[in-house]
Amino acid sequence: MRKEQDYSDRELFNKFLHFLNPFKKQLGLIALFIFLRMLTELINPILVRYVSDHILLENQNTFLIILSGVTYLGCSLINWWSFSSHRRQLGHFVPHFLENLRLDVFDAVQSQDMTFFDENLSGKINSIVVNDTVDFSNIAILISDTIGNLFISIITFLILLWFNSTLALIVLLAIPVLFLLTFALRKLAKKVSITFRRSIGNVNAAMVESIEGIHISKNYGQEMQVSQQFDVVNHEYFNSWFRLTSVTHFWRPLLNTLSSVILCIVLYFGALKVIDQEVSPGTMILFVLYLQTFFRPIMIIARFFPELSTGMAAFQRIVRILERKPKVQQNLKSKKVANLRGDIQFDNVNFSYIPDQPVIENLNLNIKNGEKIAIVGHTGAGKTTIGALLSRFYEYQEGTITIDRRNLRDIDISSIRKRIAKVEQNIFLFPGSIEENIRYGNLSATKEEVQNAIRIAHAEEFIDYLPEGLKTYVGERGGELSMGQRQLISFARAILMDPDILILDEATASVDAYTEALIQDALERVLQNRTAIIIAHRLSTVIKADRIVVLDHGKIIEQGTHKNLLALEGKYASLYHKYFEYQQF
The missing domain is CATH 1.20.1560.10 (ABC transporter type 1, transmembrane domain)
Known part of the structure; x- marks a missing residue:
């Protein structure tokens, strides 16, 4: 928690005169x-x-x-x-x-x-x-x-x-x-x-x-x-x-x-x-x-x-x-990007929310273009933080993050975020219609593009059932809809955005088996030709990843395929036998 700055009366009055100038x-x-x-x-x-x-x-x-x-x-x-x-x-x-x-x-x-x-x-x-x-x-x-x-x-x-x-x-x-x-x-x-x-x-x-x-x-x-x-x-x-x-x-x-x-x-x-x-x-x-x-x-x-x-x-x-300066600063020499290939590299990255309490320590992680990696680990291991750093929601203290061999800090922040879509467990929908919330990721999308995103996300079934369809009011924070319905809308919103990198943060943790099956089918198509970072507790999501990365207290302790990690009989095997083994998928 940073200390709040105090100003003298003279300083405040001078600043007030500045506001009066126009x-x-x-x-x-x-x-x-x-x-x-x-x-x-x-x-x-x-x-x-x-x-x-x-x-x-x-x-x-x-x-x-x-x-x-x-x-x-x-x-x-x-x-x-x-x-x-x-x-x-x-x-x-x-x-x-x-x-x-x-x-x-x-x-x-x-x-x-x-x-x-x-x-x-x-x-x-x-x-x-x-x-x-x-x-x-x-x-x-x-x-x-x-x-x-x-x-x-x-x-x-x-x-x-x-x-x-x-x-x-x-x-x-x-x-x-x-x-x-x-x-x-x-x-x-x-x-x-x-x-x-x-x-x-x-x-x-x-x-x-x-x-x-x-x-x-x-x-x-x-x-x-x-x-x-x-x-x-x-x-x-x-x-x-x-x-x-x-x-x-x-x-x-x-x-x-x-x-x-x-x-x-x-x-x-x-x-x-x-x-x-x-x-x-x-x-x-x-x-x-x-x-x-x-x-x-x-x-x-x-x-x-x-x-x-x-x-x-x-x-x-x-x-x-x-006058508060954000820790995440736009580099004056940064350039906008229209598209990303999706090659991601974390080199000796260190990050902490609170000084002297590290969350990520000396993280070295290479994600290739189009690769789907799953990140697993106990609560607080730093899984969500990796996605947050990539989206530049926070500023890492040490190390380097590159995308397509370009330093993340040299890329325009807004253009980075337009090419990275994130679907989380806790879905936030704005008051308005279903269509307005889906279009939020791409306001200029055509009606056909919206319908296509809905179809890929398998959301058309419940939307067509509603009397007002796409014009249905979702309520505050989406309260008029079920958790599964909100999740499908969030997937449609991410699909309509057509991102180059997709981050799924416990995206199916709060939905029923039927909705998860719909989402898994949607993921098969959505993840094609896209780099994906999947943070999940569900075995059905983890086991299909190209590579599984195991985090423990901000450090990578294991990585490999599901089969290889089980054979190691290490941390992942322990997590699998404790949490994943009896899940239905």
Whole structure:
């Protein structure tokens, strides 16, 4: 398990700015609308002061008072329009930003090798792609609001200072206290935010696990146990959510109280100055209005760090995926191949999933073009790993693998995988029709080619029996079909792909005798003129192989024909007498 990288706030913020780069135009418009809102909010209190002071004069200028009122109305309308335009522009920006971000994360997940999926539960990955991207996209709104309000607060204070420095300095006393409280909250907010993001991933992982394992839990009567386990994870989620909510919202009433105290102090000293005629009543009204304008942004700014910490905790998980380098890397000099002859050579190959725990050790294996080899051995001997390394699902640490005398690492990964088909014991079918799942191996196949693949796989009998035939919906993971039916569809899918190398990994281990007979007949035709690696427990599959390779703890200890290996009376003979001898074929 590799250690997850941590990023500083500055590093994350710089990466965030990189994501904003394609949206300069929209962000510029958002900034313009924020400026217009700020301007109108600053002008209106000045107009109110002017009108208030001139109403008290004996020689009133009615025209200027009316003009001030009309200007006030105009500023209010501009404020409303700019606010609406600001939100509308955000409504365009945020979905596109989220779309691009989510696509980048999804593509980054798709580019990972199988090590990544071994280390991360599917629920956690789903949480990052779906939930974290949404939470992070909200930072754009948060930052735009905060920057605009910060400017309003600064300019508001300068205006207050211009009109009366004494009252303005009283307001200034509150600023250090507000920001000390805000920064005190920052570290705590970041800590609880990271815990909250992790708890969401745990809930999603537990949910996915419970659904995927529902048949097992029901079969063993463990529904209550599964429910209790989910309750623990769910309880941890709500505890972390409560802590995050408490940290985020605890400060609002405290800040409201502090601003109210400052307002009362200003009103007291301001009233004294009005009585002493040091300031006009209009100036006093202006101060009250500006204080509301001044403290509202401060409240938003005070919430900035807790909410930013939540978004950045989500962004950190996103960045870890975006910047994670797969162990299986595409060689820049690699070339695509249209076809393979199928000559395979493993030279002193070493591989381990976990450091210092080797699965394959000094493997030397030569497979000739068109040869059918069977690999047998105890569980964990490394049989499946050989196929996984050949398909470049994992990166081997030492040695060389060649196909047609070309280094596997010098061949384009996607073109290699298009020429290697794999049929496994645990069949995965995508939600959709039978035809869609068969075509998955060759989307451009003609109807005749699909029918031919079905016929070779002996799947036409059960497909024709279904009311909707090829259009039959298979359900999630193929749940609407039997195991044997799913196996036949997987064979048809592999046949339609027309591979040069075929890997059968326990492909008949979970089917009944009749289905196995159909598959064995199909294999007779499918394996002609193809290199095949057969990992099997069934004697019927093993005994017909050109060569049998016996693995033990990642090493080849025997190889030869069925007859020769029995004569050796070694490991294979032991396996044969223990597992194979009494199988019917």
